[in-house]
Amino acid sequence: MRELRWDSQGLNPIRLLIDCAKCVASGSIKNADIGLEYISQISSPDGDAVQRMVSYFSEALGHRIIKHLPGVYKSINPSKTSLSSEDILVQKYFYELCPFLKFAYLITNQAIVEAMECEKVVHIIDLHCCEPAQWIDLLLTFKNRRGGPPHLKITGIHETKEVLDQMNFHLTSEAGNLDFPLQFYPVVSKLEDVDFEKLPVKTGDAVAITSVLQLHSLLSTDDDMAGKISPAAAASMNLQRAVHMGQRTFAEWLERDMINAFILSPDSALSPLSFGASPKMGMFLNAMRKLQPKLVVVTEQESNLNGSNLMERVDRALYFYSALFDCLDSTVMRTSVERQKLERMLLGEQIKNIIACEGVDRKERHEKLEKWIRRLEMAGFVKVPLSYNGRIEAKNLLQRYSSKYKFREENDCLLVCWSDRPLFSVSAWSCRR
Secondary structure (H helix, E strand, O other), X not given: XXXXXXXXXXXXXXXXXXXXXXXXXXXXXXXXXXXXXXXXXXXXXXXXXXXXXXXXXXXXXXXXXHOOOHHHHHHHOOOOOOOOHHHHHHHHHHHHHOOHHHHHHHHHHHHHHHHOOOOOEEEEEEOOOOOHXXXXXXXXXXXXXOOOOOEEEEEEEXXXXXXXXXXXXXXXXXXXXXXXXXXXXXXXXXXXXXXXXXXXXXXXXXXXXXXXXXXXXXXXXXXXXXXXXXXXXXXXXXXXXXXXXXXXXXHHHHHHHHHHHHHHOOOOOOOHHHHOOOHHHHHHHHHXXXXXXXXXXXXEEOOOOOOOOHHHHHHHHHHHHHHHHHHHHHHOOOOOHHHHHHHHHHHHHHHHHHHHOOHHXXXXXXOOHHHHHXXXXXXXEEEOXXXXXXXXXXXXXXXXXXXXXXXXXXXXEEEEEEOOEEEEEEEEEEEXX
C-alpha cells in the first residue's frame, strides 16, 4: 500500500477503495489509513462521477473507523432530532434533477385512478407525504373523471410537522381553486411508530396506501434488541479500553477493538436476523392489511444492501451508486450547486449509512424486488398489474430527461433503469380475498 501510494500514478481509485474496505473489514487500520490518504489525493466531491463517488465512499469508511470511538464520533457528528430545512430542500432537488420520483408518482397515480374508478370516497394514506405535486396532479385527473370527482381524503404521514403544514397549505389551496372536495389529515410520526388503528379511516372509505422509498428502513428496527447491552457492561468495556490504551499505540488499540467488534457484532453472519426474518416488517404489513386497502403501491431501491457482510455491501453499493452518479453526470451540469448538494447531503449520507453504520442505526437496507414480492405475498397481498396508459406516460417522462433512462416489466412490476441497470422498482398490490 505504501509503494502504491507514492509510485503509482494510474491506480484505479475504485480498486484502491475496495482494498481499503478490505483493510477496514479485517481491522487493519494502519493500511486503511494509508489507502484513504492516497484516495483523498485522487478523488474529489467536485471531480468526475468516479472521483465524486469514491470521495463519498472513502468518507464513509473513515466514519466506520471512528465509530469505534463513540465519544469522538459524537463530538464531530452531533445527532439530529429532525430534518433541517436544507435536508427538505435536497429532497426537492432529487425530485427535480432525477426522474425516479416523478416516475413513481405517475405510475402510482394512474394505478389509483384505475383502481378507484367507481368509488365515491377515496382515502389515500401516504407513508411519506412530502411532495404536493403528486397529489395536485391526482386532483386534476380526478377532476375530469366521468361522473365527477370522488370525495378525496389524504392522510399524510411525515416525521416533520413543517413538511405536513406545507403539504396542507398547497393541497387545500389547489383544491379550493378547483372546487374539489378534499380533506387532508396530517400525522406527525416516524414510520415505525405509525398506529394504523388510530388513522382517520371510516367505514365506506376506499383505501389506497402509497410508500415511496420508505419500507426498507423498517428492517433496521429488528436489530434493536440484538444491538443493546446493559449500562454496566458498557461502563466495563469503556474502562477496559482506557486501561489498554495506555499499553498500546492508538492504531494498535483501534485495530484490536475493530477485530473484536467484527467477531462479536450482532450484525455478523451468525445473527439470527441475517436469515431474513423481519418481525417488525411483518407486523407493519399486517397492520396495513387490516385496513383492507383496495390498493397498495410500493416503490423501493432495486439493490441488495441489507447484508451483514461489509464487503458485500461495499461492492453492491458501488454498483448501485455508480449508476446514480453517472446519470447525474450525464444530465446535470457539473457546476450545478443543486447537484452538488444532492450528492453530498442525500447520496453521500446514504452511502455513509450503508457503510459506516450497523444495527438499528443502519436505515438504508435496500432489497431487490424479488424479496419485496415474497414479503408482501406472505403478508396476504396479491399483485395488481400496472396500467398500460401509465407506462406510455412514464416512457415519455423518462425520454425528456435522457434516452438512457428506460424501464422494463418484471413479474407484473416495473423497474426503472439507467441504461440496462435497474435502480428502482414500482409494484402495486391489493388484499387477498
